[in-house]
Amino acid sequence: MNINFELVLFWALVISGLLALCDILFFAKKRKAAHIKKMPVIIDYARSFFPVLLLVFCIRSFLYEPFRVPTGSLKPTIAIGDFLLVNKFAYGIRLPVIHTKLFQVGEPQHGDIFLFRSPPDPSIDYVKRVIGVPGDRIRYTHKVLYVNGKKMPQKWLLDTIDEDGNGNFLSVQEKEENFFGVNHLIYQNKEKADDDMQEIIVPPGMYFAMGDNRDGSTDSRAWGFVPEANIVGKAVRIWMSWDGDHYRIRWDRLGKKIV
Numbered sequence: 623m624n625i626n627f628e629l630v631l632f633w634a635l636v637i638s639g640l641l642a643l644c645d646i647l648f649f650a651k652k653r654k655a656a657h658i659k660k661m662p663v664i665i666d667y668a669r670s671f672f673p674v675l676l677l678v679f680c681i682r683s684f685l686y687e688p689f690r691v692p693t694g695s696l697k698p699t700i701a702i703g704d705f706l707l708v709n710k711f712a713y714g715i716r717l718p719v720i721h722t723k724l725f726q727v728g729e730p731q732h733g734d735i736f737l738f739r740s741p742p743d744p745s746i747d748y749v750k751r752v753i754g755v756p757g758d759r760i761r762y763t764h765k766v767l768y769v770n771g772k773k774m775p776q777k778w779l780l781d782t783i784d785e786d787g788n789g790n791f792l793s794v795q796e797k798e799e800n801f802f803g804v805n806h807l808i809y810q811n812k813e814k815a816d817d818d819m820q821e822i823i824v825p826p827g828m829y830f831a832m833g834d835n836r837d838g839s840t841d842s843r844a845w846g847f848v849p850e851a852n853i854v855g856k857a858v859r860i861w862m863s864w865d866g867d868h869y870r871i872r873w874d875r876l877g878k879k880i881v
Contacts, residue, residue: 686710776799
């Protein structure tokens, strides 16, 4: 079950605001006339929580939004259980709930890790890496990425073991990919056959997204392009990381800048 926290927060703000406003305009005067000092519990809660809800709503809607990573599609860059801080104004200011853009600030760049609403199901948020921007030619051959005919160099680092989230252990290669000057780590499964993709062109207003866990990510190779209207923001830092397997905080990941 996917809970739309933004919508829940919006309605909590509206209801508490209306109750507080009605109390200020009508009920408070009646209580004062009747010399009643104690407010009804629901009114007390509404007036107490409204400023807090308003502050949280504004920060979450226009500045920063937290996001918990539920899958390993961006391993080894992003781990399962990482809590990301997403910059909401990096690519433009949007109205909350309806997501209409008010004005442009910037655009997704090659190598950015961005949060967006899934094209197949907008009620689900995905986080991936920007591989293609409008007009780019993208090709993926023998586990090597090509953008506009240019090969993205890879450097082997080590052979290691990855856990896929279902209790299965996989032999993977950890490599460093130089993606237009953005040096980042990727995983590739040695035992999985090449998932080649013929060259495609990214249409206007669209983006091509991939996970760093190249053989363990469902991304634009499977469900197509990310519409600009679906973009939520740019992931900038890891503010919390929880290891659910060992029930502990990964202290070494806290505050880590996302590259």
